[in-house]
Amino acid sequence: AQKVTQAQTEISVVEKEDVTLDCVYETRDTTYYLFWYKQPPSGELVFLIRRNSFDEQNEISGRYSWNFQKSTSSFNFTITASQVVDSAVYFCALSEVGGGGSNYKLTFGKGTLLTVNP
Amino acid sequence: DAGVIQSPRHEVTEMGQEVTLRCKPISGHNSLFWYRQTMMRGLELLIYFNNNVPIDDSGMPEDRFSAKMPNASFSTLKIQPSEPRDSAVYFCASSPPTSGRPALEQYFGPGTRLTVT
Numbered sequence: 001a002q003k004v005t006q007a008q009t010e011i012s013v014v015e016k017e018d019v020t021l022d023c024v025y026e027t028r029d030t031t032y033y034l035f036w037y038k039q040p041p042s043g044e045l046v047f048l049i050r051r052n053s054f055d056e057q058n059e060i061s062g063r064y065s066w067n068f069q070k071s072t073s074s075f076n077f078t079i080t081a082s083q084v085v086d087s088a089v090y091f092c093a094l095s096e097v098g099g100g101g102s103n104y105k106l107t108f109g110k111g112t113l114l115t116v117n118p
Numbered sequence: 119d120a121g122v123i124q125s126p127r128h129e130v131t132e133m134g135q136e137v138t139l140r141c142k143p144i145s146g147h148n149s150l151f152w153y154r155q156t157m158m159r160g161l162e163l164l165i166y167f168n169n170n171v172p173i174d175d176s177g178m179p180e181d182r183f184s185a186k187m188p189n190a191s192f193s194t195l196k197i198q199p200s201e202p203r204d205s206a207v208y209f210c211a212s213s214p215p216t217s218g219r220p221a222l223e224q225y226f227g228p229g230t231r232l233t234v235t
Contacts (some may be wrong), residue, residue, distance in 0.1 A: 035223060045209065045226035091161065105151065105174060106224060108161040 002027040004094050006109035013082055014117050021077040021112045023092030029053075034068065034075045035093040035106065045091070051075065082116045089113050120144070122227035124210050130233045136198040139230045142191055143212030151224060152185055152195050153209040161209075167193065200234045207231050 003026040013019045025034065036048040049059065051068050059066045063080045079086055093106040123142040131137055143150050151166040165175040167187045175185070182201070187193040197204055211224040 037226075043207065043231075044228050045211075047223045047225065050223050105163045105166055107163075110160045 002029075002032075002094050002096060002107045004092050004107055004109035006090075006092055006112050008112045009110070010113045010115070012115045012117065015084060016081050017116075018078060018080050019082050019114065019116075021079075021090050021092075021114065023075045023077065023109060025073050025075065025092070025094045027094060027096060029096045031096070033095040035095065036066065036075075036077050037091045037093060037108075038088045039091065039111070040088040048077075079114075082114075084116050084118055087114060087116045122210055122212055122225055124208075124227035124230050126230060127228060128231045128233075130235065131200055132235055133201055134199045135234075136196065137200045137204075137232060137234075139195040139208050139210075139232070141193045141195070141210030141227060143193070143210070144214075144225055145191070146214060147212035147225075148190065148215045149213045149224075150187060150193050151211040151213075152193070153211065153226075155207045155209060155229070156205075164195070197232075200232075202234045205232055205234050 005024045007022055011019060032053045034051045038046045038048055049066055056068050056070055065078045067076045075092060077090065089111040091111045092109045095104050095106050122144055125140045129137060149166060149168050152164040153161050154164055155161045162177055164177045165185045166173055170187045170190060182199060183197055185195045195208060207229045209226050209229045211226045213222050213224045
């Protein structure tokens with residue numbers, strides 16, 4: 001069975017600090033997808049990034065960057081120069097590709113609460 | 119384009135009452151997912167539909183929970199009878215067709231906060 005572990009329950013930083021959120025996953029499949037979602041205090045879940053198991057190239061989007069390492073089954077998320085608006089719960093998720101091309105379910109980690117203090 | 123629409127946004131009901139949560143997926147999306155979020159258990163998938171057909175309902179907690187998708191633009195999650203332990207935020211999400219391509223991201227609605235007293 002697939003599993004996603006976010007060992008950091010809560011992280012607190014001061015504005016402008018860099019912060020890395022860890023994500024470790026388990027799956028038996030060779031083809032799978034990894035995701036990060038953000039849940040701000042308002043409650044909605046916002047999609048941030050999707051990565052497939054064959055693409056280990058790191059990705060950067062503004063202040064956000066993601067480090068995917070298959071060898072350690074990790075998909076870590078770094079926010080550079082954090083801002084108060086980054087305060088949210090961040091979820092890592094894993095999806096296996098279903099048979100017949102059907103969309104498949106996401107397995108979420110427990111989430112990491114990030115608080116960025118001014 | 120409108121995102122996933124859920125109603126009501128908040129629901130307070132008494133134990134034993136029937137509760138119906140509603141979801142309208144993004145137009146053109148063919149997969150729909152119902153999740154429940156609690157502090158203790160995090161985000162859990164309850165059931166998902168592909169082309170209006172339930173594919174996996176193994177996450178539905180018990181027979182008190184049922185879900186339907188009568189057409190591509192509407193789904194309901196019903197709890198009958200409701201219990202205090204059902205109190206949670208219920209999210210609906212949808213995703214577009216895969217057409218042989220890999221699984222894509224799911225787009226979530228704003229959620230329904232259910233309180234059962």
